[in-house]
Amino acid sequence: MNFLEIAQYMACAVFLTIAVIHWLVWLRAHREIVHLLFAVTSAAAGANAIAEAVMYRADSIDAMSSALRWYVATSGCWAVATVCFIVSYTSIGRIGRYVAATIVAACLIAMVLNVFSPASFLYTELTGLREITLPWGERLWLAIGEDNPWRLASELAFVVIIGLVADGCYHLWQREERRRAIIFAAAVMVFMLCFGTHAFFVDTGRLDSPYLSTYGFLALVGFTSYDLAGEVMRTSELSSKLAQRESDLRTAVADERNRIAGELHDSVTQTLFSTAAIADALPEVWRRKPDEAMRGLEELKHLTRGALAEMRTLLLELHPATLLEKDLETLLRQLADSMTERTRIPIQLEIDGKMHFPEEVQIAFYRVAQESLNNISRHAHATKVWLSLVCDAPNATLTIRDDGSGFEVATDAAGMGLAIMRERVAAIAGELNVHSESKRGTTITLRWNRHSRIGGDDDN
The missing domain is CATH 1.20.1070 (Rhopdopsin 7-helix transmembrane proteins)
Structure with missing residues (x-):
């Protein structure tokens, strides 16, 4: 062979x-x-x-x-x-x-x-x-x-x-x-x-x-x-x-649209509905009880301001690039004003120091503050909120505290969106601490050190 x-x-x-x-x-x-x-x-x-x-x-x-x-x-x-x-x-x-x-x-x-x-x-x-x-x-x-x-x-x-x-x-x-x-x-x-x-x-x-x-x-x-x-x-x-990733992105976009639609329905639409009802009733009330009509006008003013503040916040959601065009202090003030006008819960805002944040860090700080305030308005039954940002280079600390009902961190974390917060903070190599006691309020603290970020911008 x-x-x-x-x-x-x-x-x-x-x-x-x-x-x-x-x-x-x-x-x-x-x-x-x-x-x-x-x-x-x-x-x-x-x-x-x-x-x-x-x-x-x-x-x-x-x-x-x-x-x-x-x-x-x-x-x-x-x-x-x-x-x-x-x-x-x-x-x-x-x-x-x-x-x-x-x-x-x-x-x-x-x-x-x-x-x-x-x-x-x-x-x-x-x-x-x-x-x-x-x-x-x-x-x-x-x-x-x-x-x-x-x-x-x-x-x-x-x-x-x-x-x-x-x-x-x-x-x-x-x-x-x-x-x-x-x-x-x-x-x-x-x-x-x-x-x-x-x-x-x-x-x-x-x-x-x-x-x-x-x-x-x-x-x-x-x-x-x-x-x-x-x-x-x-x-x-x-x-x-x-x-x-493209599929996840499309799903995320659809979820975000649904969320914004829900926000419009639950906040702005309801507020405008109440505003229209008060405006319709005011002429008759004015003829009978002028003092009560004045209180209605005051209520009308608060409602319209709340709707305006909420619309500004939702516009930020529709145009995320705006989150990078403004400094973090302005964004936090806008969040606080929107919540106060919408819920009548007073927010004490304190800003100490200034720092130029990298883009992803600024977005993470804003989203944590936004989610925290949303949780307070929906679940906390708080009468007052404290929001502070302390910038002491190279450190930055964001604190959101309320005097509400509190919750069990171990059992209620998923419903409060804490997992998403922790993912955002982990992505910027930051530290997120949540402390809450029943009937004694909740404190959420976000700490970030510039040196923990590779390629971060220098302080201004």
Whole structure:
């Protein structure tokens, strides 16, 4: 049984299978030209493996001459495809691209000369055949002849390809793609070791062995395909995560719209409804009880101010960029005024010191204050609220305190939105403390240190 021939055809099948896989990958993402070039390279290696198997069976000079011509032609296509793949895979610099273009041009010239050479590009004349018997009894034949002077140029081209690979691995290393650089360099070393064995030992008759370059390149293709497959998987995973984030974002936007719609209905709409009812009743009340009508006018004033303050707050929700256009002190005053006008709960606001906050920190402070005040208005039954911001660089402390009914922090945290608060504070590397006692109110404290933020802005 011709084990070597079977091995050659199996290698070809592996090459073509990998080629088809990466061709299909390229069809899914046309911008990934590296997969197309790798598919062409692998297919050319498969064709070269078949040409090599045919050459081993050429037992006459005429048959060997024809087989060599096909072997050199497929080797040239293989070399051109490999160089183009290296350029795309490693993204080498301009000089490397010029070198690659020179190698490709040399290979194309060699392929043209191969068509018109009497004994292929490798030999000017075939003088005989060297028969080799493998340990298991299989026989194969290799050519003996006068070397073509241009053959040295083609072998030098392979040496230059090693330099091209080294330059590509260097660029990969510089771009922090070290895993890819190591895998590719190791695979190329294995291939060049196999290629050097047949170029310097088998061809010169020092070693009776079949060529090993096919199997060396098979190792290279296997390692590289593994790396490219990993990249495809990472890209697919990132695409899935991106799709999930887009879905979460759409859900969050819908939830936010529903929340704002609910706020409009529960606050502004109800306030305007009450305002309209009082305005309708005022003329009749004025005729009968002027004093009571004056109290109605006062109530009307509070209601309209409350609706105006609430609308300003909701406009901030609709235009989040406004949260960054104003300083935190102004935003906190607006929150306090809105709640006071809406709920009639007095809020004592204290601002001590100034600090320029990074964008994400300012938004986190505002959202914590907003959620805390909303919780107070809905659940605390408070009669007074204290809101303070103390900026003592590099520290900033926000405190919201009320004299309401309090709650059990361990059991009521989910309903009070504390989990969301803690996530916001954790995102800015801050500290959130919640202290509450039944019938003795609640205190929420947010502390942030500028030095805990990497890349934070300097204090003004």
